[in-house]
Structures are given as C-alpha cells and as structure tokens.
Amino acid sequence: MSETIHYPVLEIDLQKLENNAEKVTAYAGERGIEITGVIKGCNSIVEAGKAMLKGGCSGLATSRMDQMKRIREALPGVETWLLRIPMLSEIEELIRCSTISLNSEETTIRAIEAACASAGLQHGVILMADLGDLREGFRDFEAMAALAEEIEFEMPHVTLEGIGTNLGCYGSISPTTENLTELVELARAIEARIGRPLRYVSGGATTTLPLLLKGGVPEGINHLRVGEGILNGRDLMVFWNTPFPGVVADAFTLKAQVVEVKEKPSYPIGEIFVDAFGEVPVYHDEGIRIRAIAAVGKQDVGSHEKLLVRDEGLRLIGSSSDHLILDVTDMKVRPQVGDVLSFDLYYPAMLYATGSASVEKVLLNSEAL
Numbered sequence: 197m198s199e200t201i202h203y204p205v206l207e208i209d210l211q212k213l214e215n216n217a218e219k220v221t222a223y224a225g226e227r228g229i230e231i232t233g234v235i236k237g238c239n240s241i242v243e244a245g246k247a248m249l250k251g252g253c254s255g256l257a258t259s260r261m262d263q264m265k266r267i268r269e270a271l272p273g274v275e276t277w278l279l280r281i282p283m284l285s286e287i288e289e290l291i292r293c294s295t296i297s298l299n300s301e302e303t304t305i306r307a308i309e310a311a312c313a314s315a316g317l318q319h320g321v322i323l324m325a326d327l328g329d330l331r332e333g334f335r336d337f338e339a340m341a342a343l344a345e346e347i348e349f350e351m352p353h354v355t356l357e358g359i360g361t362n363l364g365c366y367g368s369i370s371p372t373t374e375n376l377t378e379l380v381e382l383a384r385a386i387e388a389r390i391g392r393p394l395r396y397v398s399g400g401a402t403t404t405l406p407l408l409l410k411g412g413v414p415e416g417i418n419h420l421r422v423g424e425g426i427l428n429g430r431d432l433m434v435f436w437n438t439p440f441p442g443v444v445a446d447a448f449t450l451k452a453q454v455v456e457v458k459e460k461p462s463y464p465i466g467e468i469f470v471d472a473f474g475e476v477p478v479y480h481d482e483g484i485r486i487r488a489i490a491a492v493g494k495q496d497v498g499s500h501e502k503l504l505v506r507d508e509g510l511r512l513i514g515s516s517s518d519h520l521i522l523d524v525t526d527m528k529v530r531p532q533v534g535d536v537l538s539f540d541l542y543y544p545a546m547l548y549a550t551g552s553a554s555v556e557k558v559l560l561n562s563e564a565l
C-alpha cells in the first residue's frame with residue numbers, strides 16, 4: 197500500500213526558487229546591487245532560504261521573530277535581517293538571532309545598545325527613511341541624521357550599517373528615480389557627518405525591480421530586499437506588467453482533492469443573506485452548471501480570488517473556510533471525486549498556505565541544496 201498523501205498539498209520547487217534568485221541577483225549584481233532574500237512570504241521555510249542563498253542572495257530576511265529564530269538555528273552563519281522594526285519586548289531575541297534590523301526609533305536603538313552591552317554582542321541597524329509611503333521611517337531627515345551620528349559616536353555595540361526605505365506597501369507609492377535619489381543624497385549627507393561610507397543604501401523591495409529593469413535606479417543604491425520577486429514572479433507580471441527575465445511564476449503549486457461533483461443551479465435558492473464571512477457576494481445566474489468542490493478553503497489560502505486555475509475550462513466560483521467551489525462544465529475532461537486539481541497562487545495565497553498547519557508542504561528538488 198502506498199503512503200497516504202494528506203491533501204491539500206503545497207509543492208515547492210526549490211530548483212525554481214534557486215533559478216529565480218539566480219536571475220535576480222545576477223541582474224542586480226551587474227548593476228552594483230546586492231540582494232537579501234526575503235522569506236516571510238513562505239513562512240520562512242528554511243529550504244526556500246537555502247535555495248535563495250544558493251541562487252546568490254547575500255543574506256536572508258523575515259519580518260517575524262519566531263521565523264528568525266528558525267533561520268538562525270538552521271543556518272547559523274548566514275547574515276539575517278529583521279524587516280519589521282523591532283518591538284521593545286523582543287530585543288533580547290533580536291540581538292541573538294538577527295545580524296541586522298531595520299529601525300526608526302531612538303528608544304528602540306538605545307534598548308538594543310543596552311542589551312548588546314550587557315550580553316557582549318554587536319548588532320547592525322539600518323535607519324529607515326519614509327519617502328512618502330507612510331509606513332515605517334523618518335520623515336524628519338535632520339532627526340534621522342542626528343540619530344545616525346549618535347549611533348556612530350555614542351553607541352559602541354550598535355553598528356550603523358546603512359539607511360533604507362520601503363515603498364509600495366501602505367501608501368502604494370512607486371519607487372522612482374526621484375525618490376530613490378533622495379535616499380542616496382541622504383546617505384551621502386550622513387556619511388559626511390560620520391566620516392565613513394555606509395555599507396548599505398537599501399532602495400526597497402520587489403517593487404523596485406521594475407525600475408531596475410528600466411535602468412531608473414540611481415547610482416548609490418547598492419542593496420534591495422527581495423521576497424515576492426523571487427518566490428512568486430506573478431505579481432510583477434500582473435500588477436507591474438514587467439516580468440523579470442528568466443524568473444518563473446510557478447515555483448509553488450497548490451493541489452486539492454475533489455470531494456463532490458454535481459449538477460447545480462448557479463444562483464442560490466432562497467433568500468440571500470450573508471455568507472460565512474459576513475459578506476454579501478454577487479451571484480450570476482448562468483442556469484444549471486456542473487460544479488465541483490475541492491477540499492481547500494479560505495483558512496488555507498485566504499480567498500479563491502488569490503488562486504489561479506491551471507486547467508483549461510476550469511473556473512473558480514467561490515470559497516468558504518474549508519471548501520473551494522469550482523465550475524467544471526467547460527472542461528474537456530471533467531474531474532471525478534478523488535481527482536486532484538492543481539492551482540497557481542498569488543502572494544497572499546502563498547503566504548496563508550505556507551503558514552497553514554493543515555496544508556502539507558512537499559519540497560521538490562531538495563537534493564541539490
């Protein structure tokens with residue numbers, strides 16, 4: 197008897213991840229830009245991190261301390277970056293698990309200095325500038341430069357590794373030659389005040405890659421923190437219309453088993469109220485259709501709208517916590533109960549599926565790492 201496979205399954209092709217990392221790091225490297233691989237989008241699966249390192253990333257980053265601990269334990273020699281500005285309550289773990297963190301508060305950096313001093317450790321910080329996206333970072337660049345000086349001359353256990361910015365996250369502001377030039381100028385001003393070059397001028401994340409491809413990233417930006425663009429090239433294609441040459445979008449595959457196939461009306465019968473999530477969806481009456489249910493749901497992928505079908509004629513109709521509702525009428529070969537269907541995932545679905553304990557992760561091509 198063969199081993200039971202526990203669906204839903206998420207297949208992760210490590211060879212494809214390595215390829216994607218290789219394409220991005222090689223292109224950026226030719227332009228003087230180093231890439232830290234961000235693995236928070238796949239729950240920091242260590243093997244995904246290894247694939248990124250093999251593909252040329254110079255370090256690994258995540259936003260969460262529990263994931264950071266796992267990375268540090270599995271890959272002790274690797275340069276690690278904590279991307280979410282740290283909580284005061286996690287400083288002790290931070291200085292032990294992470295080489296570098298992004299920061300924007302003097303209080304927090306002083307706490308890092310104090311913790312490092314008593315533990316005999318050293319920690320690197322990147323000061324964040326807010327160039328308009330209105331998430332983390334200084335809007336007051338004079339205050340930022342003053343803090344840079346303070347770190348340099350008064351905090352022996354904190355190393356100012358550089359400055360950075362984050363764009364396209366809250367305010368949906370695009371990275372441009374203009375706003376990144378502002379960052380480079382700020383770096384030069386801080387370097388003048390501390391009397392040495394900064395190691396990193398970190399010009400953003402995946403959302404900076406389209407500008408890089410257009411040749412618009414100004415000289416002086418020497419680092420990017422890239423997750424999505426390596427893990428899941430689809431968003432660059434769909435939202436930015438800028439596929440990254442050589443990067444494939446299907447490193448992750450969701451596989452779900454069909455548990456029901458029946459003819460059903462396409463318009464619900466009875467009085468329409470709200471669905472399981474308190475929303476009132478819009479239903480289209482297309483008459484009687486052949487519907488299938490696959491055993492995967494919002495709890496695993498967030499929403500059916502963050503999945504893409506691979507089979508011709510298959511349509512995603514809806515989802516509840518544990519069920520995915522499909523229209524299979526137009527498929528050449530309709531699935532039967534027990535068949536397994538494969539889907540591509542957008543970033544949010546990848547994020548939820550990798551973090552879900554009820555989704556079985558299957559690593560492909562792990563021998564090579």
Ligand SMILES: *Cc1c(COP(=O)(O)O)cnc(C)c1O
Binds near residue numbers: 362400401
């Ligand atoms: C998530 C994050 C990144 C990486 O974002 P991607 O879109 O996955 O490339 C980079 N920097 C910060 C501060 C982040 O929070």
